[in-house]
Amino acid sequence: MAGRADSTVLAGARVVLPTGTVEDGRVIVEGTRIAGSTPDGARTLDLQGHWVVPGFVDMHNHGGGGASFATGTAEDVLTGVRAHREHGTTTVVASTVTGDMDFLARQAGLLSELVEQGELAGIHFEGPFISPCRKGAHSEGLLREPDPAEVRKLLDAARGTAKMVTLATELPGGIDSVRLLAEHGVIAAVGHTDATYEQTVEAIEAGATVATHLYNAMPALGHRAPGPIAALLEDERVTVELINDGTHLHPAALELAYHRAGADRVALITDAMDAAGADDGFYELGPLAVEVKDGVARLVEGGSIAGSTLTLDTAFRRAVTIDRIPVEDVVRSISANPARLLGLYDRVGSLDPGKDADLVVLDADFALKGVMRRGEWIVEPRIG
Ligand SMILES: [Zn+2]
Numbered sequence: 177m178a179g180r181a182d183s184t185v186l187a188g189a190r191v192v193l194p195t196g197t198v199e200d201g202r203v204i205v206e207g208t209r210i211a212g213s214t215p216d217g218a219r220t221l222d223l224q225g226h227w228v229v230p231g232f233v234d235m236h237n238h239g240g241g242g243a244s245f246a247t248g249t250a251e252d253v254l255t256g257v258r259a260h261r262e263h264g265t266t267t268v269v270a271s272t273v274t275g276d277m278d279f280l281a282r283q284a285g286l287l288s289e290l291v292e293q294g295e296l297a298g299i300h301f302e303g304p305f306i307s308p309c310r311k312g313a314h315s316e317g318l319l320r321e322p323d324p325a326e327v328r329k330l331l332d333a334a335r336g337t338a339k340m341v342t343l344a345t346e347l348p349g350g351i352d353s354v355r356l357l358a359e360h361g362v363i364a365a366v367g368h369t370d371a372t373y374e375q376t377v378e379a380i381e382a383g384a385t386v387a388t389h390l391y392n393a394m395p396a397l398g399h400r401a402p403g404p405i406a407a408l409l410e411d412e413r414v415t416v417e418l419i420n421d422g423t424h425l426h427p428a429a430l431e432l433a434y435h436r437a438g439a440d441r442v443a444l445i446t447d448a449m450d451a452a453g454a455d456d457g458f459y460e461l462g463p464l465a466v467e468v469k470d471g472v473a474r475l476v477e478g479g480s481i482a483g484s485t486l487t488l489d490t491a492f493r494r495a496v497t498i499d500r501i502p503v504e505d506v507v508r509s510i511s512a513n514p515a516r517l518l519g520l521y522d523r524v525g526s527l528d529p530g531k532d533a534d535l536v537v538l539d540a541d542f543a544l545k546g547v548m549r550r551g552e553w554i555v556e557p558r559i560g
Contacts, residue, residue, distance in 0.1 A: 182207060182551075183218035189228045189537070192507045194526050203228050205533040208551040212529035223537060223559065227503070230511040230526050231266030231534030231549060232488040235340065235518060236300055236388070236417055236445035238271045238461065240452035240487070245270035245296075246462050250286055257295055259453035260446075263487030266534035266549040267297045267515065267524050269339055271447075273462035274303030274314035277326060281333035291337040297518055298339030301330050302388065305353065306368035307344035312393045313461050313475050313482035314368065322353040331360060338362050339518050342388040345379035346371035358383030363517060365417075368393045369404055376407035380414060386517065389447055390416040390433055392424050392481070409436045415517055417445045418509075420494050421486040423472050427499050439505035443514045444491045449473050449483035489536070489544040496542050 184205045191201030204211040204218070239245045241259025243252035253270065260268055270287050272280055280301065290296045303314045305322035320326065322343045331338045340363035345354055357364040366379050367388025372395075387408035395403035408414050416437055418430055424447075434442055446452060450459045451468040458476075459466045461483060465476040473482045488510060495506045515525025523532050537546030537557045546557030 183215045185214055185218050185220045186223050186228055186535075186537075187220050189223035189226045191527060192227065192229045192504055194512065194528065197504060201228070203527055203535060204529075205548070205551055208533055210527055210529050210531050210533050221557070221559070223557070225540055226545060226557075226559070227538040227542070228527070229503075229507050229536050229538065231524065231536055231547070232264045232492070232510050233267040233297070233514040233518070233520070233525060234260065234265045234446055234488055235269045235443060235514040236271050236302070237265075237268050237448050238273060238483055239450045240448050240454065242450050242454040242459075244450045244460070245287065246273045246275070246283065247460070250290060253287065253290055254295060256450070260448070260487060261547060261549060261554045263453060263489045264492070264536040264544055264547050265446075265488045266532075266536075266547065266554075267518075267520065269298045269300050269518065270296050271300040271302050274306065274318045275462055276318055277304070277320075277329065280304070280330060284330060284333040284338070285335070288333075288335045288337040297520060298337050299334050300340040300342070300365075301338065302342040303368065305341070305343040305347070305350075307347060307370045309370040310344065310368045310393045312368060313464055313466070313480050315463050318463075321347045322349045324349060324352045324356045327353045327356055331362060340365050340386065342367040344369040344371065345382075345384060346375040351378060351382045354379055354382040354384050361519075366404060366408060370395060371404050373402045373404070373407050376404040377411075380407065380411050385413055385415065386443075387414055387416040389419050389424065389445065391429055392419065409433060412441070415441050415443050415513060417443050419447050419484055419486060420444055420491040420499070421484045422494065422498075424481065424484060430495075430499050431501075434499075434501055434505070439501070439508045440513060442509040443517065444488065444495065444506070444510045445514075446486040446488055446491065447483050448486055451485045452487055454485075492538075493542040
C-alpha cells in the first residue's frame with residue numbers, strides 16, 4: 177500500500193544534488209517536504225545500490241493512461257496525471273492541441289481549476305497559432321494566424337495558469353504575440369514552424385525562450401539554410417525540448433543538441449498522448465483519429481507521428497544508457513531546467529531541503545523502483 181511517510185530517511189543511495197552526486201547519500205523526508213536534519217523517531221529505508229533523483233517535471237504532455245488533457249473531463253485529466261506520476265513525473269503541465277477557440281477557452285477553464293487544486297502545474301497551448309506547413313497532428317481547418325488579441329483570450333481563459341504557448345512566430349502577428357506573451361510572463365515557444373534562421377532569430381530577440389520539440393515539426397538543419405534548429409540551439413536564452421523516445425529523434429540528434437546547447441538548456445519532455453502508460457489501439461488526439469502500434473502513435477489519415485507514448489522514466493533511462501548523457505546532466509534536463517522555466521524551482525526540481533519531497537528511486541540499471549510526491553509514495557519501493 178502506498179502510504180504517507182511522516183519522517184523517513186532514505187539512506188545509502190547515490191543521491192543526485194545540484195552540486196553533484198553524493199555516494200552513500202541521504203534524503204530526509206519530513207511530512208511533505210525535504211528536511212535538512214533528521215527528526216527524532218524517523219524510520220530509515222536502506223536504498224543501497226539505488227539512485228535517488230528529483231521527481232521529473234514534464235512541461236509538454238497531452239495525456240496518458242487512456243485519457244486526454246486536451247479534450248477530457250476533469251476526471252480524465254486526473255487519470256492522465258496519475259498515469260504519469262506512476263512513471264516518476266511528479267509535476268506536469270497539461271498541453272492542449274489545436275481546437276476551435278471557444279472549445280480551447282472552455283478546456284482552459286477546466287484545466288485551470290486543476291492547476292489551482294495543485295494537480296497540474298499549468299497549461300501549455302500548442303496551437304492553434306501554428307503553420308499549416310508544419311501542422312503535424314493538428315487539424316488544418318482549425319489553424320489560425322497568431323493574433324495577439326486571440327492569444328490574450330486564451331490567457332484570460334486560463335486565469336493566470338497559462339505557462340507556455342507554442343506558435344509559428346513567422347506568421348503575421350507572430351512577433352507581436354511573442355511580445356505579448358513575454359510581457360505576461362508566459363513562455364513563448366517556437367514550434368510547428370516553417371521559419372527561416374533569420375525569422376527565428378527575430379522571434380528570440382522578441383522574447384521567445386523555448387523550442388517546442390526541437391527538430392520535429394520544423395525545417396531540417398541545412399548547411400545553406402540552417403533554419404530554426406541552428407538559431408534555437410545557438411542562443412543562450414533558449415531551452416530546447418527533446419522527445420527521447422527513439423522514434424522522434426535519432427540518438428545522434430539528441431547528443432548534438434546536448435553538446436551544442438549544454439545540459440542546462442535542454443528540457444526532456446514526453447509530448448505524450450492518451451496512450452502513454454496504456455495499450456496499443458485506436459485513440460483520438462483532439463479531433464483526429466490516431467492508431468498506436470508497437471507504442472508509436474500515428475494519425476490514421478496521412479500517418480504523421482501524433483505525439484508519443486513516452487513516459488519520462490523511459491526518457492531518463494534512454495538518455496543515460498543509450499545516449500550516454502551523464503546522470504547529473506539528465507537530472508538537470510528532466511527536473512531542474514523545466515522547473516526553473518515554469519517558475520517552480522523554489523518548490524520542485526531538486527532535492528534541496530525545504531522543497532516538496534518529490535523524488536524518484538531508480539535501480540542500478542535506471543529502472544524505476546519508487547516514486548514519492550509531496551512525501552507520499554505513489555510507487556513504494558520494494559527493496560531486498
Ligand atoms: Zn505536443
